[in-house]
Amino acid sequence: MFWSLKLLTVRGIPIRVHASFLLVLFYAAYIGFSSRTGAGWSRGVIFMVAFILLLFLCVVMHELGHSLVAQLFGVKVQDITLWPIGGVARMTRLPERPYQEFLMTAAGPATNVLLAIFLGILALVIIGPQQLLDVLLSPWLLNVTLAEMSGLSLLLLLLVNNVILALFNLIPAFPMDGGRLLRSFLAALIPFGRATAIASVVGQVIAVIMTTLALLTGNFTLALVGAFVFIAALGERRQATIHANFQGLRVRQAMQSIGPRLHPLQTLGEAASLAATSPQAAYLVVDGGRLAGALLRSDLLAALRRAGPAARVGQHVRRNVAQLAPDEPLERLQERLDDSPAAVVVEAGQVIGVITQGDLVHLAELLAVHAEALPRG
Numbered sequence: 001m002f003w004s005l006k007l008l009t010v011r012g013i014p015i016r017v018h019a020s021f022l023l024v025l026f027y028a029a030y031i032g033f034s035s036r037t038g039a040g041w042s043r044g045v046i047f048m049v050a051f052i053l054l055l056f057l058c059v060v061m062h063e064l065g066h067s068l069v070a071q072l073f074g075v076k077v078q079d080i081t082l083w084p085i086g087g088v089a090r091m092t093r094l095p096e097r098p099y100q101e102f103l104m105t106a107a108g109p110a111t112n113v114l115l116a117i118f119l120g121i122l123a124l125v126i127i128g129p130q131q132l133l134d135v136l137l138s139p140w141l142l143n144v145t146l147a148e149m150s151g152l153s154l155l156l157l158l159l160v161n162n163v164i165l166a167l168f169n170l171i172p173a174f175p176m177d178g179g180r181l182l183r184s185f186l187a188a189l190i191p192f193g194r195a196t197a198i199a200s201v202v203g204q205v206i207a208v209i210m211t212t213l214a215l216l217t218g219n220f221t222l223a224l225v226g227a228f229v230f231i232a233a234l235g236e237r238r239q240a241t242i243h244a245n246f247q248g249l250r251v252r253q254a255m256q257s258i259g260p261r262l263h264p265l266q267t268l269g270e271a272a273s274l275a276a277t278s279p280q281a282a283y284l285v286v287d288g289g290r291l292a293g294a295l296l297r298s299d300l301l302a303a304l305r306r307a308g309p310a311a312r313v314g315q316h317v318r319r320n321v322a323q324l325a326p327d328e329p330l331e332r333l334q335e336r337l338d339d340s341p342a343a344v345v346v347e348a349g350q351v352i353g354v355i356t357q358g359d360l361v362h363l364a365e366l367l368a369v370h371a372e373a374l375p376r377g
């Protein structure tokens with residue numbers, strides 16, 4: 001991913017931080033700077049920067065909570081990236097069963113609850129039960145303690161923020177954790193696709209309310225989060241519809257015939273003439289009986305614009321196309337085509353078909369209208 005820096009790897013999961021995160025640090029430093037005057041400004045800066053770094057450490061642990069439970073259920077976690085708005089763990093797919101999604105999702109907020117308990121015990125040891133209770137129950141006293149910018153204020157601030165993180169994530173707005181919990185709960189009772197549809201509608205309604213309230217009160221960060229939730233809920237719903245439509249189908253049923261082949265030394269102009277008379281989403285490029293790769297229709301158009309009709313096919317061929325078996329389930333294909341938009345279907349060492357991301361989109365559109373268009377196994 002561009003603009004992101006890998007910090008470390010935990011259990012094979014790269015943890016990255018996006019460059020825009022630096023803005024948050026600068027902003028925190030600025031807040032720290034302006035909240036203290038005279039000789040004390042450096043203390044304010046150190047305090048705020050330390051707070052943000054530790055808070056994001058808690059966010060990483062939240063995402064690791066999701067990720068480690070996901071790994072238990074055999075889900076591959078691609079990476080965890082820290083954005084200014086929070087952390088995102090990218091997984092290649094959902095776990096098979098609703099209870100697994102439930103546990104995987106619950107592990108995130110549960111991590112924050114555990115962190116809050118740990119920090120609470122630490123504060124208990126430092127200031128004793130009576131004073132801790134006084135501070136936590138009185139907003140005024142809490143504010144005074146936080147304003148001191150001491151080690152204790154840092155501890156309490158992190159304690160409070162972990163409680164907020166757990167509660168905020170449990171708001172049932174898809175795709176936040178609360179929405180996912182709702183979806184997995186519904187999916188145990190009704191089909192997955194309908195469960196997702198309901199959870200994302202609930203999520204969008206809450207997102208609209210959240211954004212409206214945030215705009216009315218001038219909280220632009222929250223409004224941004226609301227807009228983000230709204231768009232993400234829409235995407236999740238589309239993804240789930242595709243997933244549900246592909247259930248019980250195999251790669252063999254969705255693959256396209258090989259069609260005419262190209263040679264790496266042919267020109268783009270020749271390929272264009274071929275594309276005009278026998279349209280395919282992808283053409284196999286074969287050199288002396290050996291598969292050199294695939295030329296996507298979209299790549300051909302881009303290459304024609306950039307390099308002109310005299311350029312050779314070989315310079316614009318995609319060489320790292322995925323190879324699929326004809327009996328692989330179609331639902332798993334989406335994630336494999338994320339890395340390479342075209343794949344060849346190979347049976348007994350022979351290429352028997354090609355399939356592209358575009359083919360899948362078209363098939364999903366068709367199945368959404370008429371689910372019985374293909375027989376399901």
Ligand SMILES: [Zn+2]
Nearest residue numbers: 108109169177
């Ligand atoms: Zn989470």
